Amino acid sequence: MPTQVSKFAQASAAGERLHHFHGGLKLRHNKKVSCEAPLSRVPISSRLYLPLLQHAGADAARPLVDPGQRVLKGQRVAAFPETGSGFLHAPTSGEILAVEDRPISHPSGAEGPCLVIKTDGEDQWTTLQPIKDWENSDPVLLHRQLDTHGIVGLGGAVFPTAIKVSGAHHEQVHTLILNGAECEPYISCDEMLMREQPEKIIAGAEVLRRATGTNRVIIAIEDRMGAVERVLSRALRKSDNNQIDVVCVTKIYPEGGERQLIQVLTGLEVPSGGYPRDLGLLVQNVATAAAAADAIIDGKPLIERIVTVSGNGVKNPRNLVALLGTPIHELIEQCGGYEKDVSRLVLGGPMMGYALPTDAAPVIKAANCILALTSKDIRSPQEEMPCIRCGECARVCPAVLLPQQLHWQITNEQWDAAAEYGLGDCIQCGCCDFVCPSHIPLTDWFRFGSGMLRTLATERTASDRARMRFDARQQRLEKIKSDRQQKIAEKKHKLRESAEAKKKVAEALERAGKSRNDQSDDSS
């Protein structure tokens, strides 16, 4: 227990002294190009396609509206099945045309169910229900507001904010870290948000501080974001807020990962299988904080987000505010269209993103960046060579794993060993891939391996259930059988008893008859 206390103490000094995490890479960040133009809005598209699946891993949402129904901007249109995982809202007013399978933004490249909305251009809001007195209201009310307004982590993981925040509130965390250190190359949506709307970030920090009951807030940004630091500090001075600190962290990919950022700020590692709240910390993306402020102060649900459109394959890279469900080709058009030699479209950053098969896929809550890459940007597929066990991958791994060992275990399907060696702690950042001299697609292997671990776990639960049901049935059948046998035995017993009784009566009658005969003999 004393170690726990001292860890808490160390964690509460977060940001006072900066530390390092293991490994990582220095990458060319390529962000300036998309930060030159100011934020602009994508015009409302004539059709919006709202995927019921918003990210891999979560179940699809259930539609709450029928085709033909008119919906208003901000109206709830679908609910996710698990409690606390939120809702989808209509991004603008219009008519629901259909629920049908369409291209979606999903790593499988498959089609999925979408709500198709024919927009009417009126952009008419539904009645908004802000929490007016949020500074003094019960945190639980704030959690519910975050849930009903569909707020999720906008850094890429799309985890429901309400669940994360209420968990942190429950565990009495002491420090809230707002993550503005977007470490992947090209992505600059959080940087633009902080530069253009610093007041909203501060409002979001205050809202989340109330919802979690923390004292301190740290806004972590990269050390190259000088403009952001100036803007944020000015806004903080204006609001006279001394509970919020801005901390610049050194730019080493992936310092924006939750666990890496905590290590940089506190020097502590979040234990394997544990959560930041075990150290008394909560990490939220800055865009999530802004969305939380919108939901609680203004009552606006999450219906739009900032998307970076960048890469050499697009004419004018920039950041756009797009309604969820807007087809990606409309964002590209807004940026002047494609360059001639564009060859691949990626959702997310170059390190962790995935290729999209078509630009008809819509903007989803997770879509922080759309990259149009030319053939020159893509590493030509080099022939994979055997592992030479150089150890470069282990040197750069920010999760301090042994990628070469994990790779060997996964290719040989040694799942238990891979789990033991920490496959579950892999954040799939792509560092090992990047440095591998044998061009082994290590991250692809780890994606596959993590998926296999999940599948095996579900199979195990299913087979345990089947065994339980089989045993229960077996017991029931045996009970029925033994009950029946008992009944038969009882019946036989009764029969025998009644037969004996009859016999006795017969004997008595016989005796009686005999004595009567004797008497009659005597009398005669």
Add this chain to the structure above:
Amino acid sequence: MLEAIIPIALLGLAFGFGLGWAARKFRAESDPVVDQIEAILPQTQCAQCGFPGCRPYAEAIANGEADINQCPPGGEAGIRALADLLGQEPKPLNPENGVETPPTVVVIDEQTCIGCTLCIQACPVDAIVGAPKLMHTVIESECTGCDLCLPPCPVDCIDIVTRDRPLSKWQAPRPGIQAGPSEQQAG
């Protein structure tokens, strides 16, 4: 001489009692080998192995009465795991027991079902609900795909369908295997 024999005999007695007590106190409830084998078996309860369920098959393997390659739902991976556990060489699946197929479930055609309850009685995991002369249906999440309900059905209203995996349970493919749409094209 005696002063050597007596302590040794006493020690022997003491250990004997100790072991006897420990054997009673810490007795394994069931055979751990059977449990370990059963944990590997897929619990389909399909009886394709020739035994009336996964537990009986596990017992038969443990007693050396059955081979490790008689479980089609477990497939090659299951055989390999059993071979690892028992220190045997893996061998191919015995074709007499069936072939490995992708996971399936059964569906009752509710238009044709006459409500005879024969399938309910055949289901080893109670995954079919219904009542006499009323339509029956399969609880998909509980169905193991053992197909034991097919033979008793007098009107042939049960179909085997492959269990479709929802997109939310999508899993990244094994690298090197091209899955999904081929070369991406933008614009």
